[in-house]
Amino acid sequence: MAHETKQNLAREFAAIVGDDEVMTGETDLHAYSYDAAVLDPVVPSYVVRPQTTEALGQIVRLCNENGLPLTVRGAGTNLSGGTIPHPGGVVVLTNRLNRILEINEEDLYAVVEPGVITSRLAAEVASRGLFYPPDPGSQTVSTLGGNVAENAGGLRGLKYGVTKDYVMGIEFFDVDGTLVKGGSRTVKCVTGLNLPGLMVGSEGTLGVFSKIILKLIPPPRAARSMMAVFGTIKAASETVAAIIAAKIVPATLELMDNFTIRTVESFRKAGLPTEAAALLLIEVDGHPAQVEDEAVQVERICRENGAEDLTVARDSAERDIIWQARRDALPALAKLKPSCVLEDATVPRSKIPAMIEALTEISKEYNLPIGTFGHAGDGNLHPTILTDRRDKVEWQRVEQAITAIFERAVQLDGTLSGEHGIGIAKARFMEREVGAGTLAYSRRLKMAVDPKNILNPGKMV
Amino acid sequence: MAHETKQNLAREFAAIVGDDEVMTGETDLHAYSYDAAVLDPVVPSYVVRPQTTEALGQIVRLCNENGLPLTVRGAGTNLSGGTIPHPGGVVVLTNRLNRILEINEEDLYAVVEPGVITSRLAAEVASRGLFYPPDPGSQTVSTLGGNVAENAGGLRGLKYGVTKDYVMGIEFFDVDGTLVKGGSRTVKCVTGLNLPGLMVGSEGTLGVFSKIILKLIPPPRAARSMMAVFGTIKAASETVAAIIAAKIVPATLELMDNFTIRTVESFRKAGLPTEAAALLLIEVDGHPAQVEDEAVQVERICRENGAEDLTVARDSAERDIIWQARRDALPALAKLKPSCVLEDATVPRSKIPAMIEALTEISKEYNLPIGTFGHAGDGNLHPTILTDRRDKVEWQRVEQAITAIFERAVQLDGTLSGEHGIGIAKARFMEREVGAGTLAYSRRLKMAVDPKNILNPGKMV
Numbered sequence: 057m058a059h060e061t062k063q064n065l066a067r068e069f070a071a072i073v074g075d076d077e078v079m080t081g082e083t084d085l086h087a088y089s090y091d092a093a094v095l096d097p098v099v100p101s102y103v104v105r106p107q108t109t110e111a112l113g114q115i116v117r118l119c120n121e122n123g124l125p126l127t128v129r130g131a132g133t134n135l136s137g138g139t140i141p142h143p144g145g146v147v148v149l150t151n152r153l154n155r156i157l158e159i160n161e162e163d164l165y166a167v168v169e170p171g172v173i174t175s176r177l178a179a180e181v182a183s184r185g186l187f188y189p190p191d192p193g194s195q196t197v198s199t200l201g202g203n204v205a206e207n208a209g210g211l212r213g214l215k216y217g218v219t220k221d222y223v224m225g226i227e228f229f230d231v232d233g234t235l236v237k238g239g240s241r242t243v244k245c246v247t248g249l250n251l252p253g254l255m256v257g258s259e260g261t262l263g264v265f266s267k268i269i270l271k272l273i274p275p276p277r278a279a280r281s282m283m284a285v286f287g288t289i290k291a292a293s294e295t296v297a298a299i300i301a302a303k304i305v306p307a308t309l310e311l312m313d314n315f316t317i318r319t320v321e322s323f324r325k326a327g328l329p330t331e332a333a334a335l336l337l338i339e340v341d342g343h344p345a346q347v348e349d350e351a352v353q354v355e356r357i358c359r360e361n362g363a364e365d366l367t368v369a370r371d372s373a374e375r376d377i378i379w380q381a382r383r384d385a386l387p388a389l390a391k392l393k394p395s396c397v398l399e400d401a402t403v404p405r406s407k408i409p410a411m412i413e414a415l416t417e418i419s420k421e422y423n424l425p426i427g428t429f430g431h432a433g434d435g436n437l438h439p440t441i442l443t444d445r446r447d448k449v450e451w452q453r454v455e456q457a458i459t460a461i462f463e464r465a466v467q468l469d470g471t472l473s474g475e476h477g478i479g480i481a482k483a484r485f486m487e488r489e490v491g492a493g494t495l496a497y498s499r500r501l502k503m504a505v506d507p508k509n510i511l512n513p514g515k516m517v
Numbered sequence: 518m519a520h521e522t523k524q525n526l527a528r529e530f531a532a533i534v535g536d537d538e539v540m541t542g543e544t545d546l547h548a549y550s551y552d553a554a555v556l557d558p559v560v561p562s563y564v565v566r567p568q569t570t571e572a573l574g575q576i577v578r579l580c581n582e583n584g585l586p587l588t589v590r591g592a593g594t595n596l597s598g599g600t601i602p603h604p605g606g607v608v609v610l611t612n613r614l615n616r617i618l619e620i621n622e623e624d625l626y627a628v629v630e631p632g633v634i635t636s637r638l639a640a641e642v643a644s645r646g647l648f649y650p651p652d653p654g655s656q657t658v659s660t661l662g663g664n665v666a667e668n669a670g671g672l673r674g675l676k677y678g679v680t681k682d683y684v685m686g687i688e689f690f691d692v693d694g695t696l697v698k699g700g701s702r703t704v705k706c707v708t709g710l711n712l713p714g715l716m717v718g719s720e721g722t723l724g725v726f727s728k729i730i731l732k733l734i735p736p737p738r739a740a741r742s743m744m745a746v747f748g749t750i751k752a753a754s755e756t757v758a759a760i761i762a763a764k765i766v767p768a769t770l771e772l773m774d775n776f777t778i779r780t781v782e783s784f785r786k787a788g789l790p791t792e793a794a795a796l797l798l799i800e801v802d803g804h805p806a807q808v809e810d811e812a813v814q815v816e817r818i819c820r821e822n823g824a825e826d827l828t829v830a831r832d833s834a835e836r837d838i839i840w841q842a843r844r845d846a847l848p849a850l851a852k853l854k855p856s857c858v859l860e861d862a863t864v865p866r867s868k869i870p871a872m873i874e875a876l877t878e879i880s881k882e883y884n885l886p887i888g889t890f891g892h893a894g895d896g897n898l899h900p901t902i903l904t905d906r907r908d909k910v911e912w913q914r915v916e917q918a919i920t921a922i923f924e925r926a927v928q929l930d931g932t933l934s935g936e937h938g939i940g941i942a943k944a945r946f947m948e949r950e951v952g953a954g955t956l957a958y959s960r961r962l963k964m965a966v967d968p969k970n971i972l973n974p975g976k977m978v
Contacts, residue, residue, distance in 0.1 A: 162762050162867035163896075185764065207707045218705055220714070221682065234954035242863045243895040244679055244935035246668045246718045247943075248951050248977065249959045253681065253714025257707045263958075274764035301623050303646065303735035345806030402703045406623035434704035435624075474705035482708075490709050493695035497724075497966060498710045504965030505958060517710065 062101060065122060069104050069146075072114045077152075079103040088147040091132045091139040092194075093481050094395050094445060100127070100141035105149040109169065109266040112153065116264050117233030119146055119510055127512050128260050130171060130199030133192075135398055136479030138206060138259045142513050148264070150201050156180055157267070164272045165224055165241055170201025170265045174208075177270070187275035189216035192475070193386060201265045207257035209475030211382070214433035215307045215341075216273075218475065220256045225269035228255060231506045241269055254501075259477055260512035262505055276341035279307065280351045281369040281378045284336040284358040285329050289313055289416075289428075291362035292334035293409040296432045298357050299338075300405055304350050309433025310337040311408075316385050316427040316440075323388035326381050329365070336363075336432070337382050339375075385429040386440070392425075393442040397454060401465035402474030405435040414464040415439050422457040424450075436474035459485075478516040486516070523562060526583060530565050530607075533575045538613075540564040549608040552593045552600040553655075554942050555856050555906060561588070561602035566610040570630065570727040573614065577725050578694030580607055580971055588973050589721050591632060591660030594653075596859055597940030599667060599720045603974050609725070611662050617641055618728070625733045626685055626702055631662025631726045635669075638731070648736035650677035653936070654847060662726045668718035670936030672843070675894035676768045676802075677734075679936065681717045686730035689716060689723075692967045702730060715962075720938055721973035723966055737802035740768065741812045742830040742839045745797045745819040746790050750774055750877075752823035753795035754870040757893045759818050760799075761866055765811050769800040770894025772869075777846050777888040777901075784849035787842050790826070797824075797893070798843050800836075846890045847901070853886075854903040858915060862926035863935030866896040875925040876900050883918040885911075897935035920946075939977040947977070 062080070069078045079085065080102055089097035101124075106112040119126040125145030132139045141147050150171035158167040161184055168177060174195040178188045191210035192198055198208065204226070209218040225239030238251025255263060286292035292311055299309065312320070312335045321328040328335070336358065340350040351368065358366055369375035390396040403411045412428065415437070419426040430438035439461060443454050462472055462485050472482055472489050487495050498517040503509070523541070530539045540546065541563055550558035562585075567573040580587040586606030593600045602608050611632035619628040622645055629638060635656040639649045652671035653659055659669065665687070670679040686700025699712025716724060747753035753772055760770065773781070773796045782789040789796070797819065801811040812829065819827055830836040851857040864872045873889065876898070880887040891899035900922060904915050923933055923946050933943055933950050948956050959978045964970070 160865070160867075162758060163865035164761070165865075207711065209705050213705055220711065230954065230958050234957070235952070236955045236958045237951050238955065240863075240932040241865050241930045242897070242932050242935060243866070244670050244674055244863055244892075244897045245932045246936055246938050247933040248939065248947060248955065249723075249962065250668065250681065250714055250718045251955070251959070253711055253717060254962075256714060257711045262710075274766060297623060300625070305735060343804050343807035343810070346804035349804070402701075402705055404621070404624035404626075404702050405704070406621075431705075436703070436705045469702045471701040471703050471706045472708040474703060475707055477707050478709065486709060490698050491696070493691065494697045494699065494709065494712070496695070497691050497697045498712070500965040501710065501715075501962055504961040 066102060068118055069102060069115065072111050072118065073104055073106050077105040077107065088129060088141065091134040091137060093135050093137040093479065094397050095137045095140060095480055098140050098143055100147045101144045103147045103149065105152055107152045109153060112264060112266055113229045113233040113235065115148055116229045116231065120231045120508060123508050123510060125510050125513050128201070128264055130202035131194065131197040133194035133198045133202065134206065134477065134479060136473070136477040136481040138477050138479035138515055140480060150199060159184060161186065163241065166270045166272055168200050168268050168270065170199060170268060172200045174198050174200055174203055181272050185275070186272040188222065188270060188272055190219045190222060193383070200268055204256055204265060204268055205258060205260050206477045209431065209436065211308045211310060211431065213431055213436070214309055215305045222271045223252045223256050223268065224271050226252045226255050226265060227267040228263035228265045230263055231511060236263060239269060259479060259515045261502055261515055261517060262511065278344040278347040279339055279341035280347050281339045281375040282351065282354065283367045283378050284338065284363040285332045285365040286334045286336070286362060287364050289334040289412050290409055292336050293412045293432065295336060295358055295361040295363065296408050297406045298361055299354060300433065302353060302357060304353055306338050306354065306433060307341040308337070308339040310382050310430065311432035312382070312385060312429040313427060315425065316389065316429045319388045319392060319427060320381050320384045323384055323391065326377055328381055337378050389427045389440045389442060393444055395443045395445040397441040397443065397458065399439045399441065399458065399461055400436070400473045400476040401461050401470060402436040403465055403468045403470030405433065407468040407470065408432055408435060410468055411437060411465065415461065418457050418460045422453040424453060424457055435470065480514060483516060527563060529579055530563060530576065533572050533579065534565055534567050538566040538568065549590060549602065552595040552598060554596050554598040554940065555858050556598045556601060556941055559601050559604055561608045562605045564608045564610065566613055568613045570614060573725060573727055574690045574694040574696065576609055577690045577692065581692045581969060584969050584971060586971050586974050589662070589725055591663030592655065592658040594655035594659045594663065595667065595938065595940060597934070597938040597942040599938050599940035599976055601941060611660060620645060622647065624702065627731045627733055629661050629729050629731065631660060631729060633661045635659050635661055635664055642733050646736070647733040649683065649731060649733055651680045651683060654844070661729055665717055665726060665729055666719060666721050667938045668936070670892065670897065672769045672771060672892065674892055675770055676766045683732045684713045684717050684729065685732050687713045687716050687726060688728040690725045690727060692972060697724060700730060720940060720976045722963055722976055722978060723972065739805040739808045740800055740802035741808050742800045742836040743812065743815065744828045744839050745799065745824040746793045746826040747795045747797070747823060748825050750795040750873050751870055753797050754873045754893065756797060756819055756822040756824065757869050758867045759822055760815060761894065763814060763818055765814055767799050767815065767894060768802040769798070771798040771843050771891065772893035773843070773846060773890040774888060776886065777850065777890045780849045780853060780888060781842050781845045784845055784852065787838055789842055798839050850888045850901050850903060854905055856904045856906040858902040858904065858919065860900045860902065860919065860922055861934045861937040862922050862931060863897040864926055864929045864931030866894065868929040868931065869893055869896060871929055872898060872926065876922065879918050879921045883914040885914060885918055896931065941975060944977060
């Protein structure tokens, strides 16, 4: 882009949001050139931060008029490159659009702007005796707009579902900057196409969110956390399937393999059993009597399936130790090597034992350390490959291992991504899973609402 | 259409599905010219019944090649005209595509063809100790394909959600007859656009379903049903809000007004209190101890809000009496007059008292009998206007009353339709609720995937 054009556009952005909210300096641009995925950075031409949704709409319109690629960014915690901008494009920050507009205790919903941080909403509704369940790993920094764009999951997905299950309504700007509304403040709504459903997980490719209506629920009255120790990872993964088969749906049912356990323990001395082949971290919740019953059953199933030890948290301090260990998994693994590729292949939960076996083989075959942990209860494992992206020879093996993980997951009736998104990272695998017809259909939808392809181009479809 | 062309096309359909499955006789065509909505019938040119999904795809392609409007029909229980065909168009019946392809007890999902009857799936999964909650009023005849196309609700929507909340994956033919897949057999899936979300509630306008993957859950271990009698409808509707505000989410929380009570009682002598201004029919379910607790609380809240009497069902026979009364509401009202317009305006649940008040006023203002019953717990009332469509003067008042109901619902932060769909019946109100921008966006999506507008034209967008 010619220097003069660039200056002119910067002035036009500034006319909308004010001089202080348009960044074009090299340092600023570099700060927004990457996200949490292991991918090459792409430097945008502008970073713009609207303070009102009206300004947001005007920015979208200006970008479209000038054919400028636009990538909306919340906290940039994306693990598939969904917030990496397009060369020469605009990064639109939502962190000033961070008002909780309404928490309706009678009708159990909240209305938020897209830049509200997930855990802030969760805390705010908790203080009023309500519950917003989706809890992605990045919840203390991630934004609700980002959660909706990526259909973020989390530890409670098994029982409580994912972000998709909580979006009652949405308002967004189409590419012309016209406001579009879908859904409602009512529990049931079939007025018009299910645009909230379409927007969830659309990775910023179909519109720019300005307002989100989220469902709230009453919180569980009681909860109990447990940690079960297994001598083989097979026994642990079979236990997961056995718990579900017994028609118990824990709030959380997480697995950590030995590699992850040892790494977490050396990261924070929490007293984890470093000799264990695998741990299951389990929380059941609900009515106190139900929690009591289910805890007994879960313990029995664990022991029947070979658990060598089982600890039940007696108080909230002990409970925190269990869940801190789980939350430490990614940061602890990430410290071991310069690059940490967090995979997200997902299978029906009964196929977890087969998937675990496949991961062990893939780790051997490509001679790569793979730490595996994740949401075993919903079949969503996070095999984590530790590597150094600068080592080109090893990186080739990493790419082969990623392909092998994906192929095995699909063979097992699974899917490419459970919760991290397709973004740039996995776009090349899409067709193999969904077929050419599905991609063509999706592209027709995309082109219809974004003919110049300026809304987060290059992502997903 | 020229007679010869029509004959040729009939032969082409017959080449796909066989002679016996193509109907062009007047009697047959008339049988598929209407559905359960109070609207003028439209006679199609062909009725075609494929026996395989391959044939279904070929029919879609043939229709598109010839620009023939295509309306898919399950059981035709639609209440908004969604299954009324287009003049000269084709009705495609799904009742032979009725195989339950898989019930996976380990991974808690079912895979079905679109013509499977809702209650058949529910019974089949119940026999294996699982639960498919959506229970639209028409469940004993309605099909799952129709349920998905309309995002059907039901009595359990309050606690268990609606059809949308159970669609994990879908396969459908695009207008060219190419197979498109969305979603997965996994609990979490973010691979590609959320096409299952887009298809739910799309009223047959975006694709023709061939296969649906539905989520199953473990059934509640216990349930208790109650009937509370109120001296004023205001007290009953305030009780609804009070129960939710106490953070109790009953499985079902239904209201019937005096007019409906009397009509149901004269339809089937069940011993209902015909003097009552309103009844609340309530079921709490879950763990036995939770049911016990919640039943006590619900009873207390009912009495505190002025319930004059409260009966708890002591056994399944007494429980059946309560729910049969609720299921009788529509057929009983429908018998009173030649036409029965079942409205579907929905408001946030705390606005139920205000909506009930509005309905009383509207009934007086337009001098029309309106029986009100419905899913009070989720704000989804069914004010039912009894009339005779042939009485043109009265019908004008009916149309005015419908408009007044809609306008009041939207003023109360509500929506045009909670679960019956937009179809033909409510298409004219759409813009007033969602705005021109939303309609334009939806139409762009529609035209992108159906450029000749053959997929259920005239419905919704």
